[in-house]
Structure formats: structure tokens, C-alpha cells
């Protein structure tokens with residue numbers, strides 16, 4: 001692994017930072033690319049800046065429009081970054097002979113499933129964010145250059161804006177919390193996903209795979225677990241999504257099948273273990 005040269009696009013994001021920290025911990029030759037304060041000045045919406053990406057073996061793209069509700073009213077902007085810019089980056093990677101690692105979402109599926117979505121399940125996004133990420137999937141396939149495309153879900157880290165940090169804070173502040181219990185998926189530690197990604201690159205994985213933590217739960221079950229660790233006195237109560245209407249529709253069920261990924265690199269850790277590791281870092 002040490003001989004591969006990496007570029008991480010968007011080191012300021014939740015997942016990007018996880019790669020930067022992992023790269024530093026492992027002493028990997030890793031440069032960052034982003035709009036501000038990165039080794040390489042790259043704005044994915046300004047294709048000429050992609051010329052800065054060179055002398056690299058693996059480009060890890062952590063940039064995305066991730067505001068799911070905001071995408072409902074800014075779908076064209078979301079699609080420019082999550083679709084068009086992915087095409088331009090894939091072309092640049094093809095031209096410089098680099099493997100592109102890119103991330104997708106469980107929100108490209110319709111949420112009507114009863115069993116984990118296989119990697120080749122039909123795309124049927126329910127919201128604008130999902131459609132914009134599906135456009136990125138299509139762009140990757142159309143460019144046809146070597147890539148590793150990892151769909152993930154319910155990402156969190158000890159930094160950034162995410163559900164685990166929000167619930168840990170609210171549980172400490174409040175006596176009770178209501179959390180939706182009718183959406184089921186797989187929480188994923190960004191730090192764990194960075195490790196999984198490097199293991200897959202090392203294993204020579206290519207094409208589309210799923211990468212989340214193991215097990216599954218609802219947002220209510222995840223919140224109850226967090227509260228049990230940080231503020232057991234806080235009563236977490238289940239409610240339905242109807243009680244908290246949001247601009248973007250969410251899938252009811254979005255568990256991603258991990259079979260092909262685990263066949264390559266072994267079992268992925270259970271989400272509870274990963275959440276506990278992040279909560280331990282906070283205290």
C-alpha cells in the first residue's frame with residue numbers, strides 16, 4: 001500500500017477528514033485537493049482546475065452536495081457537483097491513469113425493499129439528492145475508466161454535522177427525545193469507511209460495491225443506543241416520519257447488501273461497536 005500515491009478531494013468534509021487522518025496515521029503518501037487550504041487547488045465546478053491532479057495512483061473523491069433537503073430546491077446545483085463534476089473528474093483520472101474512488105448513497109434506491117439492496121438493484125431515487133447521485137453513477141459508468149464506487153449510508157464521525165453528534169448533544173440537554181422509527185438502514189462510521197476503502201483498494205476491488213457498518217437499525221434505535229451511552233436518563237421515544245415532515249422524502253428501508261464486500265475483505269464491524277468508538281472519543 002505504501003507505494004501508492006493518493007489524492008483526497010474535499011479534505012474538509014466529514015469523510016475527507018477521515019481519509020486525511022488515516023493517511024497520516026499510516027504514513028501514506030497522500031495529498032489533498034480542495035477549494036481552500038489544500039495541497040492542490042481544485043474546485044470541481046471549475047474543470048480547468050482539475051489539471052492540478054497529476055502524479056497520482058488513487059484519487060479519493062469525498063466532495064458532494066450532501067444537503068438532502070436543500071437539493072429539493074437546488075437540484076440543478078446538486079446535479080452539477082454530484083453528476084457533471086464526477087464525469088469531469090473520472091475523465092481526468094482516466095487521462096492521468098489513476099483509479100477513481102467515489103462514494104454513493106442508499107438514497108438511490110426506492111426504499112420499498114424488504115431485504116438488503118444488492119449492488120445491481122435498479123436505481124429509483126425518491127428525492128432530488130438521490131437523483132443527483134444517480135447521475136454521478138451513470139457518469140462513472142459512461143466514462144468507463146477504472147473506478148471503485150462505494151455506496152454508503154447514514155455517515156457520521158467525531159467531527160462535522162451528523163446524527164450521532166446531534167443526538168449525543170441533545171440527549172445530554174433534554175429529558176426526552178422523539179426520533180423516527182419507520183426508516184431502517186445501516187449507520188456508517190466515516191473513520192471505519194476510510195479503513196474499509198483502503199482495504200478494498202488493497203484487495204484490488206473495482207466497480208460498484210457497498211460499504212457500511214454491519215447490522216441494521218432505525219434512527220430511533222440508533223438514537224436510543226447513543227442516549228444509553230451518554231445520557232441514560234434521557235427517554236428516547238419512537239415516532240413516525242409523518243410527525244416530522246421534511247422537504248425530501250426518505251426511503252423507508254435502505255439496508256445495503258454487504259455480501260460482495262465482505263467476501264473480499266471479511267466481516268465489517270457492527271454499527272454499535274463503531275458508534276461506541278466515536279462516542280468514546282467525544283468524552
Ligand SMILES: NC(=O)c1ccc[n+]([C@@H]2O[C@H](COP(=O)([O-])OP(=O)(O)OC[C@H]3O[C@@H](n4cnc5c(N)ncnc54)[C@H](OP(=O)(O)O)[C@@H]3O)[C@@H](O)[C@H]2O)c1
Pocket residue numbers: 009010011012013014015016034035036042043044045046061062063064065066081102103104105106133152153154155156160
Ligand atoms: N453524510 C451522509 O450521511 C452520507 C450518506 C451516504 C453517502 N454519503 C456520501 O459520502 C460522501 C462524503 O460525504 P460527507 O458527508 O463526508 O460530505 P460533506 O461533509 O458534506 O463534505 C462535502 C465536501 O465537498 C466539498 N466540496 C463542495 N463543493 C466542492 C467543489 N466545488 N469542489 C471541491 N470540493 C467541494 C466541501 O468542501 P468545502 O470545504 O470547500 O465546502 C466538503 O469538503 C459523499 O459522496 C456523499 O454523497 C454521505
